[in-house]
Amino acid sequence: MADKPVPLTPEGREKLQKELDYLVSVKRPEVAEAIHSAKEEGDISENSAYDAAKEQQAFIEGRILQIEQMLKNAAIIETQAWTGVVVLGSKVKVVEKGSKDEEDYQIVGPAEADPAKGRISNESPVGRALMGKKKGDQVVVKTPAGERQLKLIEVK
Template sequence: MTEKEVILTPEGLRKLEDELDHLKSVKRKEVAERIKAAISYGDISENSEYDDAKNEQAFIEGRVITLEKMLRNARIIQEHEVNTEVVSIGATVILKDVEFNEEVEFTIVGSAESNPTENKISNESPVGQALLGKTKGTVVEANVPAGMIQYEILDIIKK
């Protein structure tokens, strides 16, 4: 079974590498100390501190495995690959919400680094899928949880 390709910008790659490094170099040690302290309390069969620390350890190890797999399957989108003629991953798109006549700006990224609070939307999201491959001046429709939304593409830029 082939593993899914993870599309990242250089910034997204750095964030994942930093998270992995932090988990391996800081969090693992912290949890090991918590487990050691909990064991020193004696009987671990009914020791909630021990149980909590073991659960956190399992979560950290699972996240480390996930991050390593993502980085192994990463394809980095370099700035020179970003096309400003059509919407592509890595491009920043300036849109006009047709209904409310408001401008919004999104950067199209791979799902691993999407963050709506930073206006980074996934290429797999309804809006991301609707925008990909489209040109300036095109009006796109996307079915989002709030209903159908229309955006006019005002500009496609590199950031």
């Protein structure tokens, strides 16, 4: 992941920056204090509070490095003039064949994907199938749950 561009929407970049700021200014000092307190208890060889704090510190430092790397390599997806074609950052509405239920998605890069919130990666099966398509197009998507036929009914 060292030099690979990380596609992010402006909102996604802001969210990562806020998480980074929180980890650096709040969580890192909290964990440092927890480690310091645990050390003051004496023998750290069998000190579970010390071990837990060190594990938390490793997790936080790893996440900080991960976010810094993503932000360093961010390729910000700017809102483009509406072309009617699905691109990174597009908001789409689809309906599955045989269903009347509409599904809303925003196509984002993998770092921002959150399917529970309707944010799907351009690298996911549905995201890949929709990229480059326009209103009225139909796509067949192979997912782990089986094949889906989707009709694109709106692109924003």
